[in-house]
Every structure is written in C-alpha cells, then in structure tokens.
Amino acid sequence: MRTIRFEIPFAYALPNRTLRQHWGAATKDKRAMQRAVMAATAGKTLTTPMRRAHILIERHGVRAPDPDNLVGGAKRLIDCLTTPRLLNVRKPGARQRIKNKRGLGFVVDDGPEHVTLEVKHVPARLCAQKTVVTITEILP
Numbered sequence: 544m545r546t547i548r549f550e551i552p553f554a555y556a557l558p559n560r561t562l563r564q565h566w567g568a569a570t571k572d573k574r575a576m577q578r579a580v581m582a583a584t585a586g587k588t589l590t591t592p593m594r595r596a597h598i599l600i601e602r603h604g605v606r607a608p609d610p611d612n613l614v615g616g617a618k619r620l621i622d623c624l625t626t627p628r629l630l631n632v633r634k635p636g637a638r639q640r641i642k643n644k645r646g647l648g649f650v651v652d653d654g655p656e657h658v659t660l661e662v663k664h665v666p667a668r669l670c671a672q673k674t675v676v677t678i679t680e681i682l683p
Contacts, residue, residue: 545589546677546679548676553673555620576620576645584649593678593681594651594683596657598658599661601665602664604664624649625650629642659681
C-alpha cells in the first residue's frame, strides 16, 4: 500500500473568491497550484498512478469555511493529482484535447470509482496557513 503525504505552504482558495474570476486569473491560479504541488512532491512521483485511493485534504486556515466551500475549493488541487489523458476527437484535422491537462499522475481519475475524498478544516493562525494532502492507495 503506497502513501504520499505533502504540504503546500498556503491554504487553497475558496469558491467565494474564485467564482467570478476572469479566465486569465483563473488559469494563472491553476498553474500556480500545479507548480506548488510539483514543488511539494519533488522526488515523490509514481511510476504508475493509483487505481483506487483515499485522499485526505486538511486546509489549515484562520476561519472555518462553509462545508460546501471547503469541499468545492479543493477542486483545483484534486485536478492536479489526476492523470492526463487524450480525449477522442471525431473531426479530422481538429486539435487533440486533453482531459486533466494539469494532472501530475498520482491517481487515475477523480471519479467516485477511483477516489474517496475527505476534506477537513484545521484552525490555524494567519502566519501558519497551509494545506496538507495525504493520498493512500486502496488495495482491491
């Protein structure tokens, strides 16, 4: 059973802040999240992604968010944990599209058949905000 644990030095953004972002600002934030996960997991990459996994995300923040914001805000982080794959294109000459293009290959997909998710809020001081992620493989 494989387990990966890493820490991102900031609390991930909640939907209250990201919902009405300009598409350029949203893309910038998604890239920043991908770079933060890459930096935090340097040397912890997997040769093959986990088929089934339990993901525990602990958001250390000053105030406790609403439960729906807490889970919804983790989307950008979870998307970074998936594996990119090509989508079928039916039109000849069309650009090839990629699903989960910012994925780093820790889990196969973020669907319910591949991932069980647990998101918690942990009270912290302003200077100690962070996000802790633990990915544990579930064996069949």
